[in-house]
Amino acid sequence: MSTQPDLLYSEEEEALRAAVRDLLADHCDAPGVIARTESDNPHDLEAWKALADGMGLAGLLVPEDQGGQGATHREAAVVLEEVGRAVAPLPYLTSAVVATEALLGCETDGGLLAELASGRKIGALAVALNVAPGGAHKVVRHENGALHGELTGIADAAVADVLLVPADDGGLYAVDADAVTVTPQTSLDLTRPVATVTLDGATGRRLGDAEPAVRRALRAGAGLLASEQLGLADWTLTETVRYLKDRKQFNRPVGGFQALKHRLAQLWLEVVNLRAAARNAADALATGEDVDVAVAVAQAYAAPVAVHTAEEAVQLHGGIGMTWEHPVHLYLKRAKADSIAYGTAGAHREALAELVDLGAP
């Protein structure tokens, strides 16, 4: 590495964080998010409009001459930290990061980049959410100019206006949502639901080769997911500490018992580490230096930490942590689904083995 990564937050990034946090506090309060999960519209499109249209944050990764904000992954990561903190049901990671990166990796974007950047349209990469960067994924048949097939596990497809579909001819196609059937799947993660996308002779516009575009998109997704996981882990720890200072049993605050204090201190250590790993991945994606290792390290570390903090939050909240009414279950479900999203920690460790020359037996 020629230079040290910048692992801090700039003043502008902190200002951005404060603005996004305010917006999400207004739109995505916990009771509202819980109620929404069982409605016909689990996504909060009003909050999305405010974030994308009002604040212009859907276009952070898109250069200004292509209709975006010309910012970097560092700023997008800050937005995602806040999205994770609120388990906000927003297609930010899927549209403003993954689909956008796929378009940036194609020869032509068919005018879609500007539309995604402005928030006028939501995009979704039609690759199952569990696929790791460089991993195998399903494709649809390209036959006589039309696309046929069924793709499952597509995150946020329910609100997508356009799907980026890999086909068996090696191309990536833009397909309007109107031309396909999107069927929501009952999802573990209530705030980032997945869906089945069925193409029955849909027509699409070929944007370019799927392989590099998909790889690039999934790598950015995996790297910035760590920031979402950081926000999630930070909320679960903060909320658990707050609750345990307040909750009294045996005539004492429960948070005064050493057995619990040590567990919370341990979680704090993990969150501190995750912050460094997530900042490193975001900075690497922004500068283009050491990206593969930084992303693999961040994702190998982030997923177990997010799951651990969420699981501990449920346990340490005691009975109320098991209720539907308390929002901690949303965080556990998001964390567990995230531990599969864009490759498991194990898949990223396997990638690292090659990258840093620690080969298998």
Add this chain to the structure above:
Amino acid sequence: MIDAAELRRRTAELLAAHPPATTERLDFLRARFDAGLAWVHYPEGLGGLGAPRSLQVVVDAELEAAGAPDNDPRRIGIGLGMAAPTILKYGTEEQKQRYLRPLWTGEEVWCQLFSEPGAGSDLAALGTRAVREGDDWVVNGQKVWTSSAHIARWAILIARTDPGLPKHAGITYFLCDMTDPGVEVRPLRQITGEAEFNEVFLTDVRIPDSRRLGEIGDGWKVAQTTLNNERVAIGGMRLPREGGMIGPVSKTWRERPELRTHDLHQRLLQLWVDAEVSRLTAERLRQQLVAGQPGPEGAGMKLAFARLNQEISGLEVELRGEEGLLYDDWTMRRPELVDFVGRDAGYRYLRSKGNSIEGGTSEVLLNIVAERVLGLPSEPRTDKDVAWKDLSR
């Protein structure tokens, strides 16, 4: 205001007046101290210039490039990291003038007489007594886990001056002459076979009152400065990737494919990730310090490195298979330096067991994180208002 350019100018001046190639090592170090370039954040006249601490790197880089000798900071770590900041904060002008210069140049090595057989995590319960006799204090007691005692000229010492007060209140801080006839240093052999530490017996040691640091009964407060700096020193290092304990095991993995198993592979990769993330956290902490926004992260670094060192070295012993059954040498030795990474995997495994005990056990550090960083309530205390002499022991 002293800035980087001014420091470069003064460093060049020092190098011109005392060319490293033709100057005795000690003469150069003394001249460097007198030029205020030893620790630039110290006051003028005491080896510094009152400059920002972050600018020290400017001086160090210039001097290193010029091939100047250094003061062998690893050998005098306790003096630099713990005794010096405490003397600076609480010493009289006379004490600062007397002790800081030979401390920094390494002419006088320092050790720390804090822990006792009966006072480890509960350091404030210490029982070494100091009784006033005329202008002297007469000290009796036993200290333990004292690195460098066998090469030290001076020690920072805390002792009980009033057993009738609660434990935190009756302690006073002294500077102890290790050459006093009542000071007996005995090697304390450790699980590694060598004696890097000592036990120190103090029998009627006479310390003049002029070597008291801070007020009578203020010793616990003064010691906090020492202990806080100890944790900064232990946690604050900057490492390249694979710079710590993960380096040797990764090297062995690459060079000895015949030793590899699937189970070890999974565990190695997990630890490699943990080591890299800890390195990034340390780097982030460093960047925060340079930017003048120190975070509480430092409290966690020692915890993380203790666990990592233990797990990685444990894995390495297993990786070595039949060789893991062997140990390089159990001979009782007296090393001058603490060496965590040197020697074989078996040594690293055994030595790193100390990492979660020395400088505050991991259990105490977790309490500190929980209480000072997370703001959780402290344990109910039964010893706060009880005279030290009435505590159960």
